[in-house]
Amino acid sequence: MIHELLSRLDKTGLIGRASAHCDIPCGIYDTGPALIAAVSVVRLMDIMHDAKSDDPVALANLRARCTLRKEEEAEKVKQEIRVIWGDYFKGPLLEKHPEVHGLAHSIMMKASACKQDVHRDDALALVDLVNQFAELFWTTKSVKTAKGACPYPPNLDVVYPVL
Amino acid sequence: MLGFTLIRVVGDSMGRALPDGSFALFRKTKSVSSGDIVLARHHRFGEIVKRVELTTPETLTLAGDSPDSVSSSDIGTLPLSAVIGRLVWCSKPPA
Numbered sequence: 001m002i003h004e005l006l007s008r009l010d011k012t013g014l015i016g017r018a019s020a021h022c023d024i025p026c027g028i029y030d031t032g033p034a035l036i037a038a039v040s041v042v043r044l045m046d047i048m049h050d051a052k053s054d055d056p057v058a059l060a061n062l063r064a065r066c067t068l069r070k071e072e073e074a075e076k077v078k079q080e081i082r083v084i085w086g087d088y089f090k091g092p093l094l095e096k097h098p099e100v101h102g103l104a105h106s107i108m109m110k111a112s113a114c115k116q117d118v119h120r121d122d123a124l125a126l127v128d129l130v131n132q133f134a135e136l137f138w139t140t141k142s143v144k145t146a147k148g149a150c151p152y153p154p155n156l157d158v159v160y161p162v163l
Numbered sequence: 164m165l166g167f168t169l170i171r172v173v174g175d176s177m178g179r180a181l182p183d184g185s186f187a188l189f190r191k192t193k194s195v196s197s198g199d200i201v202l203a204r205h206h207r208f209g210e211i212v213k214r215v216e217l218t219t220p221e222t223l224t225l226a227g228d229s230p231d232s233v234s235s236s237d238i239g240t241l242p243l244s245a246v247i248g249r250l251v252w253c254s255k256p257p258a
Contacts (some may be wrong), residue, residue, distance in 0.1 A: 002254050
């Protein structure tokens with residue numbers, strides 16, 4: 001009876017809403033793995049381009065291994081970003097940051113380009129896009145970020161949280 | 164409204180205590196204890212309904228009753244000033 005009366009009153013818009021959020025599995029999200037994978041794509045391309053050997057079989061073996069790893073790392077970028085975009089960004093966060101859709105899609109496209117070929121510019125663009133995604137992600141958590149060169153080849157600037 | 168806030172609950176994280184669609188009346192207060200259900204203002208989630216997990220003289224942590232709730236670590240530590248009120252009455256949807 002009371003619930004029915006309140007439901008009618010609710011239809012007038014006079015009663016506010018409060019969220020009782022649910023989120024499986026645990027709310028643990030981080031852009032770090034995606035960024036490491038993106039940097040790895042650049043590194044693998046560099047190794048492939050720079051590889052030299054008097055043994056053509058050894059050279060083919062190295063390039064084959066790098067190609068395989070490049071494929072895996074580019075796919076990892078896509079997987080990590082998809083999870084954050086699909087599971088973490090929702091409701092009010094999406095309303096506040098609608099640009100995440102275009103950014104996530106650009107990462108998917110660029111990661112695929114890195115799988116298909118060995119253009120370093122594509123890999124650099126992938127790192128840049130994931131950096132942008134990381135900045136956006138940490139902004140939603142009110143965590144400041146900084147950008148600095150990773151202390152290993154290819155020494156590219158990456159975004160990391162200042163905790 | 165005379166120190167009271169009436170809201171409708173959206174979501175299942177409070178389990179059977181406050182099912183989705185419940186109406187809940189909260190009394191304005193800053194004095195809460197572990198186990199209380201409170202309405203609080205969160206910088207990311209907006210207005211949320213959760214149970215008080217722990218309190219200190221100036222802060223508190225919140226958690227949902229359901230295991231599927233956003234974890235208390237994701238909600239983070241909130242200042243007591245984030246509390247809008249403590250649950251004093253509710254009307255659950257008919258089964």
